[in-house]
Amino acid sequence: MSLTADEMWARSSFLTRLVASSATISEAAGDIIKAVMTDGDLKVINKSAVGQPIDVQTEADRAAQYIIEKSLQLKFDNKLTIIGEEEVTSEVERRESGFSTDVLALEDRLPAEFKAIKPEDVVVWVDPLDGTSEFAAKSRGREPKLNQVTVLIGIAYKNRAIAGVVHQPYYNGTESRTVVGIVNTGVIGLNVISQFDEKVVVTTASHSTDAVKKAIEALEKANLADRIEKVSGAGFKVLKCLEGATAYVFASHGCKKWDTCAPEALLVAAGGTLTDISGRPITYAANVQHPNTGGVLATAPTVNHDSYVNAIPDDVKAFLPETPVVTSKQ
Ligand SMILES: Nc1ncnc2c1ncn2[C@@H]1O[C@H](COP(=O)(O)O)[C@@H](O)[C@H]1OP(=O)(O)O
């Protein structure tokens, strides 16, 4: 006899409940993102300091951050440590209290260690809208590639990314999809490709630097990159690595912990790997500095991660040090 949704919730551990709620909340955030786009006034601001490269934020980033944080804290009695890209400023009335029964069905496969996780053991890393430069492309006179926009909710335990929700509001035009992964448990929402006819390496479309170019050239020389695809968003690039690309390489430090936590967990759950450019694991402790100072290197399932790490030139690695863990607030 199959269980009702409420019965599935009642028998589930905290982690499965958190991921199941995050999946549905990411979809509510996706609805809000689409509503802002339909409304047409993105209310774009530049977050960066004077003299720094432009770093845009829109009303969709702000409103999506708001609904995600408020809904998660309401559902879990304000017990969560949430670190989000944006401040919780743009009020949205809606609270999402639903959850995905597809995610709750993973409960039986959850490792015993994960079943014992409590709210105070986790850090939730939220990027309410990854790929803002695409979302806001029209403000700079360019047609946006909206399928590159994602909502990212990542869960870290003992400093490691263990569960991730990657929601694509415009997966297929206006149709959305939600992809979820829990490490050592499973992936739902996408068919993982792990055989490759050619080595496609994805990298940044909007934040290229000399080091980024040098890393890519070295991979080409080592026959590890037959074709380069420049696309936006850390979430979208990791989805690419699950659907035919071999690697995601970003030898720069603009990408932050909320960009990589959910994608890393999803990729690792599928059998892939995500580290910094030197092969060091990325730490998601609550007191870690936010920028991924060591860059990002992700490889698809069945790909030899070390071969990519080894091909990155030493001077590029030296330029991208490991992220320090700090005790003071940043
Ligand atoms: N220099 C930077 N300044 C701000 N955000 C950055 C920078 N570089 C990367 N990011 C964030 O990392 C993501 C992946 O980078 P890229 O698309 O260049 O590969 C971007 O979508 C952006 O996230 P967000 O859109 O959430 O601000």
Ligand SMILES: [Mg+2]
């Ligand atoms: Mg941003």
Ligand SMILES: [Mg+2]
């Ligand atoms: Mg981002």
Ligand SMILES: [Mg+2]
């Ligand atoms: Mg963002």
